[in-house]
Amino acid sequence: MESAPKRGFWEAMNNLDRRIIFLILLVCVAIPLLLNVGAPIPPTRPVQLAYDAVESLEAGDVMMVSIDFDATSAPELMPMLRSALRHAFSKDVKVAMLGHIAIGLPLGHMALEEIAAEYDKEYGIDYVDLGYRPGYIAVMIAMGRDIGDIFASDYRGTPLAELPVMTGVRSYDDIELLFGFEHGAVIDYWVRYTQARFSQRMTFGTTAVMAPDAYPYLQAGQIEGLVGGLKGAAEYENLIGHLGLATRGMPAQQWAHLLVIGFIVLGNLGYFFTRRKN
C-alpha cells in the first residue's frame, strides 16, 4: 500500500486552516480588551492641530459637528467624537450637530446627550441636534447662505427661531469651526464646497483608512487638523486629559498589527521556501 507523500513544514504552513488564523486574531484582540490596559499616547502634529483648533474657540462660539459615519466606524470615531464634545463643552462652546449619514446620526445624538449631561448643558440653549437632510452638497452650499432654508427646525421639529442656541446663527459666517467625523467621501464635499467657497474653518476626525485622503487638505491648509483612526482618538483623549475607549483599545490594535505583520512574514517565508523547492 502506497502512503501519501509527506508534506514539508512550509507546505503545511502555506495550507494552514484559516479558522486557526481567525482564532489567533480573536485571542490577540480579546485578551488586551479584557485586561483593560492602556497607556496615554503622545499626540502627533495633525491631532495637536485639531486640538488647537477647538482650543482656539471662546465661550459662546458655535462649533458645528457633522456626523458622517455609521456603526461600522463607531469604534474609531465615537471616542474622538466624545473627546471633541468634552473639549467644546469644557470651554462653554455651543454645539450644533447635523449629519449626512442618516443611519449614523442617532449615534452622534446619543454621544451629544451623554456628554452634555456630564457638563450640565441644556438642550436648545447650549447645544442642538439639527438632524438629517438629504442631498449632501446641496445642503452644504445652501447653508452658506441661510441655514434656516435647509434646517427650518431641529430633529424634534422645534423651529430654529425658538432655540436660543441658534440665535444669531444664520450661515457659516456665524459658525466658528466645523468638526466633521468621517468614514467616507463626505469630507471631500465639506472641503470642496464649504471650505473652498465659504472659507469655513474646519477640522476632521476620520477612520484610519480614510485619513490618507485627508492629508492633502491638511498640508494645503484647507483643514486645520486631523484626528486619524483609533490612535488619533487616543491622542486626543490624552490631550484633553480624559482617557477613554480609544486609549483602552490601542493595546488590542497593537497586537492585531503585530499579528498581521507576523502573518505577512510567515506567509512570505512559506512562499519563498516552497517556490525554491518547486
Added chain:
Amino acid sequence: MKRTVPLVITFLTGFFLIVAFFIPHEPFGELEQRLLVWFAIVSGFTMLLGVDNLIRSHAKRIARTDTGWGHSIALLVGLVVTVVVGAIGFARFGSPFHMQSPFMFVYTYVIVPLQGTMFALLAFFIASASYRAFRARNTIATLLLVSAIIVMLGRVPIGAAISDFFPAAQEWIMDVPQLAAKRGIQIGAALGAVSMSLRIILGIERSYLS
C-alpha cells in the same frame, strides 16, 4: 420632445448654477438657493423610490421562492418593524430619536450590533489575506509590503518602543509618497468630474436619460 425637454432643463440648470457660483448676487444667488432647496427635497423623494424598489424586488423573490427568499422575508420584516417603532416613537415622544423611543432601543440593540459585526468580520479576512495573499512576488510588491509593515508598526506604541525610526518613517510615508499619489489621483478625478459635468450640461453625455 421626450429627450429635448430634459436636455434643456439640464442645460439651463447647469448654466445658472455656474453663473451663480461666479456671480453670487441677485437674482442668481436667490435662484441658486431655491434650486438647492429643491434638490434637497427631490433627494428626499429618491429615498421613497429606493424603499419602493426594495419592497418590490424582495416581494418578487419571495413570491418566486428564489434562492435566499428567507432572507428577503427577514429584510421585509425588519423594514416594517423599524418603520412601526419609528412611528410609535414619533407619536409618543415627538421624534423617533428621543432617547426613550422604542426606535432607539431597536437602533441600539439591533442595528448598531449588526452593522458593527458585519464590519468587524473584515479584521478576520484581512488577517487571513495577510497570510495568504500579501506576497513579495516582485520589487513593487516588496516595496508595498515593507511600507505597510513600517506604517503598521509606526501607528502603534510598540513601534516607538522598538525604535524612533518607525513613527518617523511612518509620518514620512504618509506626508510624502502617499500624499503625492493621493493628490495626483484627486487632481485626475477632479478634472474627470469637470469634463463629465460639461459633457452632461452641453448634452453630449446623455446616458442618464436612458
